[in-house]
Amino acid sequence: MATAAEEQRAVILRGEDNVAVAARPIPKGYVIAVGGREVEVREPIALGHKVALSAIEPGQPVRKYGQIIGFASKPIAAGAWIHVHNVTAELFERDYAYASEQAPPLPTMEPRTFQGFLRPDGRVGTRNYLAVISTVNCSASTSRYIAERFRGDAWRKDYPNVDGVFAVTHKGGCAIPFGGPDHNTLERVLAGFANHPNVAAYVIVGLGCEVSYAQHLVEAQDLVTLGGVRKSGRQVEPVRPRVLNIQEQGGINKTVEAAVAAVYQLLPEANEWVRTEQPASKISLAMECGGSDGNSGVTANPALGVAADLIVAQGGTAILGETPEIYGAEHLLTRRAVSRVVGEKLVARIKWWEDYTRLFGAEINNNPSPGNKAGGLTTIYEKSLGALAKAGSTPLVDVVEYAERVDTPGLVFMDTPGYDPPCTTGLVAGGANVLVFTTGRGSVLGLKPTPCIKVATNTPIFDRMIDDMDLNAGTILEGESVESVGRRLFEMILDSASGTKTKSEQQGVGEEEFAPWHIGPTL
Template sequence: MSEAVRHLRLHASDNVVVALSPFAPGEMVEGVTVRTAIPAGHKLATRDLSPGDPVVKYANTIAVATAPIAAGDHVHVHNAAMPGALGPRRALVGAAAAREAVTPRTFPGIRRPDGRVATRNFVGVVTTVNCSATVARAIADRYRGEALRRWPGVDGVVALTHAYGCAMGRDSEGIRTLRRTLAGYARHPNFAGVLLLGLGCESNELSALAQACQGVAHLRTMDVQSTGGTLETIAAGSRAIEELLDIAAGAVRTPEPLSHLALGLQCGGSDAFSGVTANPALGAAADLLVAHGATVILSETPEIYGAEHLLKARAAKPEVADALDDRIAWWTAHAAADGGSLNDNPSAGNIAGGITTILEKSLGAVAKGGSSPLEAVIEYAQPLPTRGLVFMDSPGYDPMSATGQVASGANLIAFTTGRGSTFGCKPAPSLKLATNSDLHRRMPGDIDVNCGDILEAGVSIADKGREIFEALIEMASGVPSASERHGFGDAEFTPWVPGVIT
């Protein structure tokens, strides 16, 4: 980064600029004298603000001043906070961009018997309840490292364990959501076969889950109590897994259209650079995928709060915009019922990275969705109803949100991070994108693509988007991501289970 370019103004109407490197008192920025030390990624006021005045970034109000702010002051949580009401919001993108004409592309994918295409070749052990988790992990652990050599071309055996499945109503919202999530994983194309494993007396009955998994080509079921106990179930479960591994080992990769790709978009450990580098670059890559007929899934409903107008302006039909409004209203009431608000979302790390309010975070987060039309809004873990850009309702907690996306059908995940993340996501590979070059230098083994050169070297958003697009195709083709090289992804399965545990 040259000495002449040390700050970023995101829109002419903004009254703050972003420091690209630390500012010291006495420096001049846009004709304003810096009054206090300002860390990289944080905001500098370019004009005086009185208490109650809006703080404007991305051409939208992200906060209001809570104390007098002089031009040259550091603007952050010590002198700015959420406005009492959102007020008018400005949709910078407007209507959805026209889809780019593209030359058809293929990738080497694994076509399953039902015609769906996989990016990885796993066997899964899906548990009905936490009480069968230990047995499931014991079964999966038998097929690691050298033990898997008998089945070339198989990526591994994954135990999907969780904390739920009992002490809840047998037809409750929680059970239905959990069952929909588990069934989504069982039918996922990245699993060549699945063993459903129960205890035998849980609320989330094995028979009901098996019914939800109807149509899964290679499915086995058993429960610990009927099979004779833990050791007997580990032995029987291992025999079932080896049958499925034999099937999986017969898979071959063949040229498949990019329209078979479904990409889940995630951001975690965000900083103030997320919304200006990695997120918009990922949005450019998402638009390229959509142009090729693929699907991209934007989620984390609390993290689009205050930026939903940008998506509504691109809704394919009015009922899609209405559905998004309904989900925002539900989350606003949900947070209030627990004595909180959606502005509780920015984490300590987000705040340290320069994000002041959820509005600022959301305006940056929604950039991951690019500029394609919003085709549908779906429930958590609901099967994808269409190709193109889809919004899936979910919490803002990254592992929980990504779990829902994979259950909906995502066979790839792209994860932007500014503070640093080690997230893996079996059975779907996860591409990690750094928002800044300092993170890439500090955690090189965990990052797949550095987006910091957008600011440091002037790489365009479009060019970085094409780089990410190509990296996603490589990953879909079998090239391991950073988290896969480390063997990560077994522990990140985190279903969202709303409702009461009794």
């Protein structure tokens, strides 16, 4: 008699699918029983890869999630391995049916709270950092030298409410058109980090002659710092940030000393912020998947979708990004849009990406990556459908630009690249105070100042990378329900928001991953 584990050798996601997904490696000759069908496997099927449940003729669609993920490029027999060698991603028409579908009722649950830092603008921080913000690559090393002066623990005993001092550095800031897309995007990102609810105060460090010069950033973004009421009840008026330019200060050493002194002046004020009980409606959740595999859309992403629905049910915000990685599945979001206008905003971004990739002689289906394909993802459509599972089931309430501040409760889509660092940089710049990152191949990303919870799609990667993974969604392949894992993830989000350190925070990860999206030419 087969054990439960043996019966769970493969899973079918929708009744109309003609493929099943391996929940664990399947040997040649094994007879799988899924969806009321029994099929003998013709060749070994690796974890996360697909097996045909019926014969598929050339040109016929291959279906997973009840949707088209590609078309057979050659005859495929029942029981055969389905992957890039016999499936192609052809263009096909999608019915956007704007705002045509009614979302299911939100989950009912009691109001929940977490311990956070209430800021003057009403947003709530889940961390309390000081930031050293570099306007240009020329001041990146200097900014890092400043932050490194606070790596030790000597200063912490006097400022226990401050989570740390970190540097925001990057490779851009010059050789770009002033006022052009890259200049505007970079300033929006830097302002998003400076004004982030997880940042109590900051200093800005520039070279002095760059395109993205510091004073313009301050004036254009109307940056202020350290306003609000402290635990003492003392009202602190907002002030203009401290700006230091290396050329004006007289070089690197003098700039470092001046900036370190400025940080020490800010620390007492930053330390006066304390955690207080805050409603879960103040959670702004960023959702990302990277190093994905064939089970990402089966386990971790649907579980994150459950958690996102719970956040939205509490009155909070869930932000989805990765425009090239919803390609081919965007029609499922446009149907859930609250209005035709919102749905059309999403389709406009899809069309922009088609033109953008065509301009450089590329195609969006250059994605999945080699690692994704090794994990069982065959086409961009399959990857997109799995990625979209993170969005749960609530209505799409808005579509925003890259790094644009997100203030609207509910499910929001942000236009970002699919590449993890620039995507998460944009999401965090938009104000996300918690980040959940799902991975099947194993990603170690973190991004200060926002805590990053990493969710493994399968038990082998969770066990192998136990020091980096926060939650194992692979238990879904072993019989636990998606709903159960999603609710456990929701509780982990609240715990992290209250100050529990994630694995990436424990390892100090989160500064090198800051990577603003670079759109245009370098001059």
